Amino acid sequence: xxxxxxxxxxxxxxxVQPDHPVHALARMAQREGxxxxxxxxxxxxxxxxxxxxxxxHQEYRQLVKGVPVVRLAASxxxxxxxxxxxxxxxxxxxxxxxxxxxxxxxxxPLDAEALAPLVVTLSALPAATAADxxxxxxxxxxxxxxxxxxSPLAASRWREVWPESAFHVMxxxxxxxxxxxxxxxxxxxxxxxSPLTLLCVGTFDPPSGVVELMxxxxxxxxxxxxxxxxxxxxxxxxxxxEIVGMAxxxxxxxxxxxxxxxxxxxxxDSFDAVWLPGxxxxxxxxxxxxxxxxxxACFATHPGASPLAEVSxxxxxxxxxDDVSAIATAINQWTRAFRxxxxxxxxxxxxxxxxxxxxxxxxLYRRMAFERSRRTSTRA
Amino acid sequence: MNPARGGGDAPSTSxxxxxxxxxxxxxxxxxxxxxxLQLRQRDLEQxxxxxxxxxxxxxxxxxxxxxxxxxxxxxxxxxxxSGRPRHILLACCGLLxxxxxxxxxxxxxxxxxxxxxxxxxxxxxxxxSAGAALDQPGESGVAPRVHPDLxxxxxxxxxxxxxxxxxxxTLNAGPEFEYLLRKLRTQLGVRRIxxxxxxxxxxxxxxxxxxxxxxVVVEIPPEEFSxxxxxxxxxxxxxxxxxxxxxxxxxxxxxxxxxxxxxxxxDHASEGLVALSCAEYCRDDxxxxxxCNIATYYRxxxxxDVDRIASFKGADHESLxxxxxxxDVSCLIPRDRFLQYRYRGSFAEDMDLGVRLIRDxxxxxxxASVKVIHSHNRTSFYYLRRSFVDISxxxxxFPDFTRPRHASSTGIVTGAVHVANQLSRWVPxxxxxxxxGSVHTAVSEWLQALRDTPVDGAKLDTTLHLGDVRTEAxxxxxxxxxxxxxxxxxxxxLASAQAFLDDFVARFEFFNRYAGEVxxxxxxxxxxxxxxxxxxxxxxSLGSLFADLHLGHGEQPASEPERQWLNRVAxxxxxxx
Numbered sequence: 001x002x003x004x005x006x007x008x009x010x011x012x013x014x015x016v017q018p019d020h021p022v023h024a025l026a027r028m029a030q031r032e033g034x035x036x037x038x039x040x041x042x043x044x045x046x047x048x049x050x051x052x053x054x055x056x057h058q059e060y061r062q063l064v065k066g067v068p069v070v071r072l073a074a075s076x077x078x079x080x081x082x083x084x085x086x087x088x089x090x091x092x093x094x095x096x097x098x099x100x101x102x103x104x105x106x107x108x109p110l111d112a113e114a115l116a117p118l119v120v121t122l123s124a125l126p127a128a129t130a131a132d133x134x135x136x137x138x139x140x141x142x143x144x145x146x147x148x149x150x151s152p153l154a155a156s157r158w159r160e161v162w163p164e165s166a167f168h169v170m171x172x173x174x175x176x177x178x179x180x181x182x183x184x185x186x187x188x189x190x191x192x193x194s195p196l197t198l199l200c201v202g203t204f205d206p207p208s209g210v211v212e213l214m215x216x217x218x219x220x221x222x223x224x225x226x227x228x229x230x231x232x233x234x235x236x237x238x239x240x241x242e243i244v245g246m247a248x249x250x251x252x253x254x255x256x257x258x259x260x261x262x263x264x265x266x267x268x269d270s271f272d273a274v275w276l277p278g279x280x281x282x283x284x285x286x287x288x289x290x291x292x293x294x295x296x297a298c299f300a301t302h303p304g305a306s307p308l309a310e311v312s313x314x315x316x317x318x319x320x321x322d323d324v325s326a327i328a329t330a331i332n333q334w335t336r337a338f339r340x341x342x343x344x345x346x347x348x349x350x351x352x353x354x355x356x357x358x359x360x361x362x363x364l365y366r367r368m369a370f371e372r373s374r375r376t377s378t379r380a
Numbered sequence: 381m382n383p384a385r386g387g388g389d390a391p392s393t394s395x396x397x398x399x400x401x402x403x404x405x406x407x408x409x410x411x412x413x414x415x416x417l418q419l420r421q422r423d424l425e426q427x428x429x430x431x432x433x434x435x436x437x438x439x440x441x442x443x444x445x446x447x448x449x450x451x452x453x454x455x456x457x458x459x460x461x462s463g464r465p466r467h468i469l470l471a472c473c474g475l476l477x478x479x480x481x482x483x484x485x486x487x488x489x490x491x492x493x494x495x496x497x498x499x500x501x502x503x504x505x506x507x508x509s510a511g512a513a514l515d516q517p518g519e520s521g522v523a524p525r526v527h528p529d530l531x532x533x534x535x536x537x538x539x540x541x542x543x544x545x546x547x548x549x550t551l552n553a554g555p556e557f558e559y560l561l562r563k564l565r566t567q568l569g570v571r572r573i574x575x576x577x578x579x580x581x582x583x584x585x586x587x588x589x590x591x592x593x594x595x596v597v598v599e600i601p602p603e604e605f606s607x608x609x610x611x612x613x614x615x616x617x618x619x620x621x622x623x624x625x626x627x628x629x630x631x632x633x634x635x636x637x638x639x640x641x642x643x644x645x646x647d648h649a650s651e652g653l654v655a656l657s658c659a660e661y662c663r664d665d666x667x668x669x670x671x672c673n674i675a676t677y678y679r680x681x682x683x684x685d686v687d688r689i690a691s692f693k694g695a696d697h698e699s700l701x702x703x704x705x706x707x708d709v710s711c712l713i714p715r716d717r718f719l720q721y722r723y724r725g726s727f728a729e730d731m732d733l734g735v736r737l738i739r740d741x742x743x744x745x746x747x748a749s750v751k752v753i754h755s756h757n758r759t760s761f762y763y764l765r766r767s768f769v770d771i772s773x774x775x776x777x778f779p780d781f782t783r784p785r786h787a788s789s790t791g792i793v794t795g796a797v798h799v800a801n802q803l804s805r806w807v808p809x810x811x812x813x814x815x816x817g818s819v820h821t822a823v824s825e826w827l828q829a830l831r832d833t834p835v836d837g838a839k840l841d842t843t844l845h846l847g848d849v850r851t852e853a854x855x856x857x858x859x860x861x862x863x864x865x866x867x868x869x870x871x872x873x874l875a876s877a878q879a880f881l882d883d884f885v886a887r888f889e890f891f892n893r894y895a896g897e898v899x900x901x902x903x904x905x906x907x908x909x910x911x912x913x914x915x916x917x918x919x920x921s922l923g924s925l926f927a928d929l930h931l932g933h934g935e936q937p938a939s940e941p942e943r944q945w946l947n948r949v950a951x952x953x954x955x956x957x
Contacts, residue, residue, distance in 0.1 A: 030898050031662040033675045033684075062904035168530070176559065177665050185555045293559075346593040349566045349635075350559060355753045356633050359661050363526040363749070367447075370523050 001034045001094040001365065004116075008041050015068045016040045019263055019284075021123065021172050022099045024095075026067045028358030037093075038069045039084070041107050092116075093129030095365035099123060103140035117368030120144040120362065121170065122158065123284065141165050144199060145368040148361075150284035168364070174293045176350075182265040183294055195224040195252075196335055199271035201287060202260050204231045206239045208277030209301035209321025214246045214253065216327035222335060226252050228271055233257040258322060264290045273297040273334055278321060288316050289351040297334050302326075315348065349363025468503060476888075525687060525749040528569065528636035528643065535568065540642050543572040545620030545715070549610040550579045551602075553586040553628040561593035563632050569639030578614045580605035586628075607708070608723035615718055623718050625711040625730075631753040633661055640750035641712045648689060648745065653735060655713035656745035657706045657730075658752050659683055666755035668909045669763070669916045672894045674755070681705055683746035690745070692738040696777030704735035710752040727773055727957070742834055760919035761850035767923030768930075768953040775931050788868035788876040788941060789929045793858050795880025796922055798835045800855055803918055804845040807911045819906045820896030823914075827885050827892070835877040847915030854952075856920070861945050884921040891917060923953065 007022045016038055017024050026036040061070045072080045099121040100106055120140055141147070146166045149155045155167040179185075198217070204210040210229075217227045229247065231245045231253070234240040248254035259269060263286050264274070274291050292315035293297035301321035319327055352360075439445055459465065479488055488495075528534050546564055547648055550557070564575055575595035579587050581602035590597045598617050600610065615623050622645075624638065632638065645656055659678055676683040683701055690703040708730040721736055723729040734744050758766075774781045786792055806826055815822035840859050844852045867873070891913060899906055930946045938946075 028662075028664065029577045031666060031671050033671070033894070033898055035898060035900075063901050065908065066899050068901060120534075168532070170529075175664065177663060180555060185558075242441060277581070346558075346562055346565055348562060350562050353631075353753070355631075355661055355663060359633055359751055360527055360529055363530050366524050367530065369527050 001029075001362075002092065003029055003034055003365070004091070004093040004096045005036065005038045005086075006041075006096065006098040006106055007038065008102075008107075016064055016067075016071075018065050019175070019265065023064060023067055023069075024173065024175060024354040025097070025099070025358050025361060027065065028355055030255060030364070032362065034362075036067060038064075038067060040069060040071050041080075041105065043093075051291050072159075093161045095119065095370065097121070097175075097361065097365075098140065098144075103137040106140070117145045117365055117372050118143050119146055119148065119364055119368060121148045122154065145372065146364060148155065148364070154284075170357065170360060171289065172286060173352045173354035174286070174289045175263070176293055176353045178265045179263075179290055179294060182267075183269045185294070189302050195226050196222075196273075196338060197226040197228050197271045198273050198275055198331065199226060199267065200229045200231070200275040201267070202231045202277040204229070204233045204240070204243055205304065207321065209319075209327075210277045211239065211242055211246070212322055213275060213277070213301070213327055214243065214250075214326045216331060217253065218246070218250050219324070219328045220331055222332075223252075225331075225335060226254065229253065230255075230256045230258060230267065231260040231277075262286055264294075271296075272338060273299070276300040276316075282286065285316075291315060291349050292348065295345065295348060297338070299330060299334075301310055403637050416536055435947070456623060458529070472503065481536050525644075527634050527750055529634040530638045534636060535567065539569055539571045540639060541644070542622055542642055542646075543620040544622045544624050544638055544642065544712075545574040545576050545614075545618030546624045546626055546638075547576045547611055547614035547618060548577065548605070548626050548628055549605075550575065550577050550582060550590070551584050551605070552582045552584045553589075553664040554584070556631075557586060557628055558589055560628065560631055561595065561628075564638075565640050566594060567632065567635065567638045567931075569636045570642060572620070573638060574620050576614045578610040578617075578619045580610060599697055606726050606762065608725055608729045611708070611723050611729070615715065615722070618715065621715055623713055623715050625708055626752075627709050627754070629754065630709050630854045631663075633751050633753050637750060637752070641710070641747070644687070644745065644747060644750070645712055645714075647745075651689065652691070652741070652743040653745055654705035654717050654742040655691060655706055655711065655734070656747060657709070657711045658747040658750045660709060660754045661708075661751040662755040663753055665757055667757040667916075668895055668899075668914065669891070669913045670755050670757065672891050672913075675894065676890075678746075678748070682847055683748050685748055687745060687747045687749050688870065689743050690738065691743045692741065697774065697781040698736075700735050700778065701731070704731060705746060706730045706734035706737075707746075709754050714837050714859075727769070728777075758916070759848060759850070761854070762919075763916045764851055764854065764919035764923040765953045765957065767920040768927045769923075769949075769957050770953070771924050771927035772931060772950075775927075783928050783931065784879065785932045786876045786890065786925065786928055787872035787880055789938075789946065790862045790865055790868050791873035791876025792871060792925050792929060793862045794837055795835060795877030796855060796918075796925075797838070797840050797859055798877060799830070799881055799884050799918060799921075800844055801838060801841045802848060803832055803914055804841055804843065807914055808846045811907055811911055815902045815907060817902055818896075818900065819910045820892055820900070822902075823888070823892045823910060824896075827889055830881070832887055835874065835881065837877075845915070846918055847912055848919070851915065851919045858949070863941055865945065866939055880921060880925055883925060884918060887917045888914065926950075926953070 003026070005022045005026050007020075014142070018024075018027075022038055022040075026038055029036050040159065061068060062071070096116045097119045098106060101123050103120065103122070141162050144165065146168050147158065147162075148168045148170050149158060150169070150171040152169050155169050158165070158167055184302065200213060202208065202210075210231075214227070217225075227250075229243075233243055235244055235257070244255065247253045254341045270322060273296060274287060276285060276287060276298065284298070288298050288300065290296075298315055299317050299319060301319050317330065319330055325361075461757065476488075479491075531537075548560075553560075561575065564573060567573055568596060570941065575590070575593060576599065577587075577590040577595045578598045579590070580600050587597055587599065594619055598613055602614065611625055614625075622642065624641070634640070641656060641658060645653060658676055659668055662674065682688045690705075693699045693703050711730060711733075723733060725732050737744055771783060775783060808827075810819075810822060844855070846852050846855070868876075895910070895913075899909075925947075926949055930950045
């Protein structure tokens, strides 16, 4: 099979790297012997090139761990769209798969009437943007053979706006092998650690409840407890300055101000539970999925946690972001429970792995190819 | 006392009455729904019977018979227009051209009977190649079977009323075992799943983890382990009406994996299907050699992209191996059926079971619509041992599985030394300087140059780069042993050395063609992968040709020291297998 993956700039990462969901799908398809190509719409003005196109830009088609990736510049939309259209018109793909937070992430209209089945994965809860009626969104939603969303909640939201589109629910897969390796998972349960470390990872902006978490943490008197904070802090804002000040005043808090990572694999194994500050409503979190796979406690705060907990109630504990006392209680309960038993629970469902996700998508491509050929033959 | 209800017996009794009444109402409602569904089922069955009857009448009509040639013509035309014949023709021409370049016209003429014998399976393999599989479902008019997880509403579908015992032999299963157990325990759609672990002396937490997962654990001493015996013991202990044999490093793909296997078995039971396995899906850490081998193997079996039901087609080794294949990685079979046959032997017990089943007129299946996650990243020394054992096994089991005779065992070593030197000089250069844009092209060019380089009979280089010190040590031992043996005639020695070179080049070319289609271009990942595969392919050639020597030496004159040497090699390569 020849499979083309299209992705926007904001699907978890701006760059297509090995931890990008599209890269995982593409490299797993390669392992099955399929030919793949990723085309990524970049928003940074990167002068991309398509294979066989302008030879002076060939260097922008690069391999990322064996997977061909082409970047297209959104800043020069018309030129890039023309080049993409010409190139796409000459190709024969057996399946085209777009992976976006939202169709508008792909800045070029899909003018060509592609023969290949088109699968669209919408990777986050659309919230207010589901009703977006831009030309791009309409062209995607009308042409897609099936739209895949990560939760039933997202499916219901999208169905309200696009009742004629087919939606299938499937979360993104976790890279279980990378997690096991990064975490150093052993057979005798979770390795005892002293001090226990709570990892807070995300974007530390006002509605997220980060300051409340830090206040709650400072009220806990446990000396053998640490708070590791990894995320972006706007130090020019009052909120950001408050976070930095609190981190400096409690030696148990360690703050690293960086772009938050999209997964746990890159954070080594130096944490025992994860705190997800909630900024915007979301029903999918790669980190929450990874926590579930590893059997690590995961807390999430409003407002972002609300739909997340609704679909992931098995492994996400939801808390109000402004209730310092409830947060402190949750931290204390967790530390007591963790010290009591570190054995993994055998009845906890494991989130989908990337291998499973890629295989299921392959099934969707085949099914859609069949449906399309049946429709074509019926019309003929 | 329940404080929420205000305390006291009377309110509590009243509350229970209310609960009971609610339950009664629910039961009544569900009974009504069941009755309605049964009615609907009967209606649908009646409609299906009517349609079947109509179809039969139509097929028996004279107009249907009269128009049969037209339908055949339409079918043929559609097949021709589908582009499939052109695809097959071009692919076959390509294969013939490669053979001609590789062997020359005279050798091709001599091999004509072989080509005729293999023509059917080659065409089938070509037909299954990329792209072709996509067209198949459309042509048959039947939607391709997909994994149950993709079926809308599968979570609301009724359970399959069956109990499945998953039998897993274990030995130090490692941390990933927890995930296999968790995945099995959370499988959906089957009434009951029992896990039976047969452990042969684990020193890690395998046994305690199995207990924690509620598995039935049978412990046996390591010296009592055999692949057949451990699985038979698990089957004897199991209580399910179906047995699902697995291995400790496999992982079910999807939440309805067992459901999918069982559903297929039940759907096709009326056609004589008694057992099935499913194809493997590579893990993210598999090596390219494994990917290529497994894809080639499934094409050989005819189940790369489609489910395949097989039955007995002939007693030749190719028919038996393609038709009679089951896999221990996942093998589902009704328990009573299994107990009639059981596993036997110490190697390839899964294929042996499949062959016995089809010989008795049963049918078995290999599924592509449902797969199991399983693959390896093996060392080159593993491939050396594995290819030695595989060849020895196949020759031992199938009388018509023939292998070439080599006139000179020292010549084989000479050929191996030559290739090892060339490989060890080329791989570091490739990794350091890059491939010039395409690893596939660079490898093609190097193989062409290697083919043209005469075997010089030089000694092994001081430094080797075969990717595994054990393979390198093995080769140095054989080089040292060669020095103690009588030297064969120059012509025989050269022919055997050339045979080694040809075997290596053919294997590497095959891999390079496969990988070149999937992995275009060049980056460090691909350079490392190709470089690693080169060492593994060398090891596989070495194992295969030593198996040939070992199997052949009893039938042709060989000196006593040579016999002793080859027996030592065989003992070394089969130890612990």
